[in-house]
Amino acid sequence: xxxxxxxxxxxxxxxxxxxxxxxxxxxxxxxxxxxxxxxxxxxxxxxxxxxxxxxxxxxxxxxxxxxxxxxxxxxxxxxxxxxxxxxxxxxxxxxxxxxxxxxxxxxxxxxxxxxxxxxxxxxxxxxxxxxxxxxxxxxxxxxxxxxxxxxxxxxxxxxxxxxxxxxxxxxxxxxxxxxxxxxxxxxxxxxxxxxxxxxxxxxxxxxxxxxxxxxxxxxxxxxxxxxxxxxxxxxxxxxxxxxxxxxxxxxxxxxxxxxxxxxxxxxxxxxxxxxxxxxxxxxxxxxxxxxxxxxxxxxxxxxxxxxxxxxxxxxxxxxxxxxxxxxxxxxxxxxxxxxxxxxxxxxxxxxxxxxxxxxxxxxxxxxxxxxxxxxxxxxxxxxxxxxxxxxxxxxxxxxxxxxxxxxxxxxxxxxxxxxxxxxxxxxxxxxxxxxxxxxxxxxxxxxxxxxxxxxxxxxxxxxxxxxxxxxxxxxxxxxxxxxxxxxxxxxxxxxxx
Amino acid sequence: xxxxxxxxxxxxxxxxxxxxxxxxxxxxxxxxxxxxxxxxxxxxxxxxxxxxxxxxxxxxxxxxxxxxxxxxxxxxxxxxxxxxxxxxxxxxxxxxxxxxxxxxxxxxxxxxxxxxxxxxxxxxxxxxxxxxxxxxxxxxxxxxxxxxxxxxxxxxxxxxxxxxxxx
Numbered sequence: 001x002x003x004x005x006x007x008x009x010x011x012x013x014x015x016x017x018x019x020x021x022x023x024x025x026x027x028x029x030x031x032x033x034x035x036x037x038x039x040x041x042x043x044x045x046x047x048x049x050x051x052x053x054x055x056x057x058x059x060x061x062x063x064x065x066x067x068x069x070x071x072x073x074x075x076x077x078x079x080x081x082x083x084x085x086x087x088x089x090x091x092x093x094x095x096x097x098x099x100x101x102x103x104x105x106x107x108x109x110x111x112x113x114x115x116x117x118x119x120x121x122x123x124x125x126x127x128x129x130x131x132x133x134x135x136x137x138x139x140x141x142x143x144x145x146x147x148x149x150x151x152x153x154x155x156x157x158x159x160x161x162x163x164x165x166x167x168x169x170x171x172x173x174x175x176x177x178x179x180x181x182x183x184x185x186x187x188x189x190x191x192x193x194x195x196x197x198x199x200x201x202x203x204x205x206x207x208x209x210x211x212x213x214x215x216x217x218x219x220x221x222x223x224x225x226x227x228x229x230x231x232x233x234x235x236x237x238x239x240x241x242x243x244x245x246x247x248x249x250x251x252x253x254x255x256x257x258x259x260x261x262x263x264x265x266x267x268x269x270x271x272x273x274x275x276x277x278x279x280x281x282x283x284x285x286x287x288x289x290x291x292x293x294x295x296x297x298x299x300x301x302x303x304x305x306x307x308x309x310x311x312x313x314x315x316x317x318x319x320x321x322x323x324x325x326x327x328x329x330x331x332x333x334x335x336x337x338x339x340x341x342x343x344x345x346x347x348x349x350x351x352x353x354x355x356x357x358x359x360x361x362x363x364x365x366x367x368x369x370x371x372x373x374x375x376x377x378x379x380x381x382x383x384x385x386x387x388x389x390x391x392x393x394x395x396x397x398x399x400x401x402x403x404x405x406x407x408x409x410x411x412x413x414x415x416x417x418x419x420x421x422x423x424x425x426x427x428x429x430x431x432x433x434x435x436x437x438x439x440x441x442x443x444x445x446x447x448x449x450x451x452x453x454x455x456x457x458x459x460x461x462x463x464x465x466x467x468x469x470x471x472x473x474x475x476x477x478x479x480x481x482x483x484x485x486x487x488x489x490x491x492x493x494x495x496x497x
Numbered sequence: 498x499x500x501x502x503x504x505x506x507x508x509x510x511x512x513x514x515x516x517x518x519x520x521x522x523x524x525x526x527x528x529x530x531x532x533x534x535x536x537x538x539x540x541x542x543x544x545x546x547x548x549x550x551x552x553x554x555x556x557x558x559x560x561x562x563x564x565x566x567x568x569x570x571x572x573x574x575x576x577x578x579x580x581x582x583x584x585x586x587x588x589x590x591x592x593x594x595x596x597x598x599x600x601x602x603x604x605x606x607x608x609x610x611x612x613x614x615x616x617x618x619x620x621x622x623x624x625x626x627x628x629x630x631x632x633x634x635x636x637x638x639x640x641x642x643x644x645x646x647x648x649x650x651x652x653x654x655x656x657x658x659x660x661x662x663x664x
Contacts, residue, residue: 168544456531
């Protein structure tokens with residue numbers, strides 16, 4: 001075991017991987033910090049540039065962007081009161097209130113130390129839990145895989161935003177898109193309309209870039225010139241480091257919040273946002289020291305939210321690596337990265353490519369430490385970046401999208417396909433249909449269909465076979481619960497009234 | 498917005514209806530237990546169609562319920578018109594960029610695209626419009642074409658000759 005980790009450290013510490021980690025983390029911080037670019041969008045934009053990289057370098061780069069994005073989302077939240085990420089909303093409430101009191105640098109250090117603490121905590125949980133869950137999952141056959149994909153797709157309830165019906169529409173649209181192309185079992189062409197471009201199916205990277213990144217720019221174009229010129233006095237952070245006694249005082253929050261974050265992150269569809277809100281709410285509910293400060297600059301609230309949202313990354317990655325279920329938008333993009341490099345995340349990967357799995361563990365560990373250094377020294381730079389002309393920034397993103405889509409197959413057809421998806425994505429967003437479930441279904445659709453058809457072949461066409469093992473029953477019940485429970489709790493969520 | 502929503506979901510119903518019709522040709526049976534190529538897509542399309550119909554009905558109901566409540570001020574109408582123009586311009590410029598990129602190559606089309614797109618978004622500062630295309634194109638070529646060696650469209654004829662000077 002020690003040998004595997006030493007080898008993983010040696011691989012990740014190779015110069016090209018260290019450069020990739022730094023670039024990924026910087027890009028992630030930038031994407032997270034700038035409103036209009038989400039972490040998932042940041043990862044999607046990088047995804048297209050990993051084709052030519054070795055798998056390990058590609059994952060180090062993407063992990064850097066993922067963790068950087070989650071961490072960076074709070075920079076503008078504290079300094080300008082603009083949440084770079086939805087998970088940073090509690091940080092806006094408390095962190096920005098502190099900044100308005102002239103304690104921006106103090107708030108920044110509290111946020112940074114708590115984020116990194118939460119991130120490292122969840123990485124250790126991930127290292128311990130992934131092999132255990134993966135070994136258990138090796139017992140899975142086609143029916144269990146089908147149940148697992150259904151559970152993965154059930155996250156639609158968490159990704160739907162306001163209306164669950166719209167979320168389901170998006171999800172089934174994604175499942176349909178996944179069927180376009182040549183059928184893997186019968187070889188029959190489906191919905192190709194005699195075009196060569198669609199014979200191989202719809203490439204999920206092209207669809208993702210269009211639906212997520214380009215459509216976002218079109219939406220942002222409705223209110224152009226978002227330049228955030230808020231001023232925050234910068235007196236140097238080192239002199240404002242929070243004392244150790246602060247963390248001692250709030251030890252319960254510092255213990256509880258990363259646990260909440262890791263568990264919630266591991267639940268499909270929950271992710272960093274719910275983790276941050278849950279931990280923040282719990283801190284507010286049980287606050288012993290200055291509970292009246294919540295909403296007006298409570299350090300405890302800031303600590304809880306930041307510990308939890310970064311801790312959710314390890315939880316999401318545990319489920320992704322051990323079961324192949326993307327727990328969040330961004331980890332769904334990482335599934336695409338595995339596929340690009342000819343791998344399928346899940347229990348088998350631990351035995352077939354342990355180098356990648358252990359490399360990811362080490363990369364997550366080191367990226368968290370790197371982020372502490374990078375963010376600590378680059379806060380001033382991020383302040384300046386928010387003054388860049390948004391129009392040029394948008395143009396740069398559009399160009400990156402074009403390069404990414406073209407670079408996939410050197411095909412102009414992919415550019416037009418991306419354009420079509422960007423227009424579809426724009427209208428979906430415009431009318432409140434979330435794009436995330438569509439992307440998730442596009443990624444999981446193939447596996448869901450294949451495992452369903454294999455299961456039916458195994459059991460002579462009887463659907464009873466799908467619920468023949470306790471594992472499938474538990475997984476399908478979990479899927480049903482994750483769809484039905486939010487509806488029972490809030491029935492109006494169905495049509496988003 | 499409500500009218501737009503009704504039109505959107507009506508288009509969804511029509512699209513999924515058409516796809517369902519197309520998918521019926523796929524529905525065939527194979528060996529025992531084989532559900533064929535058609536069942537899974539038909540399930541997905543059927544469910545999409547059902548949700549589209551439900552959302553269409555819900556939108557129509559909401560529209561009727563709101564009645565004339567959607568009367569807006571001239572400022573709001575002007576703002577919506579401005580938004581539509583901006584989005585249309587940014588979509589059209591992006592489409593044109595992709596149409597010309599195989600002919601003009603990456604460098605020329607990008608140099609033209611950046612200022613036009615920025616203008617469409619409302620950028621009027623001359624320094625930004627003049628400097629950013631060269632700066633951005635240069636950085637992208639240096640990082641992606643030279644460093645990561647991602648393939649870029651070269652264009653045709655004289656444009657291809659020009660592109661070969663850089664990547």
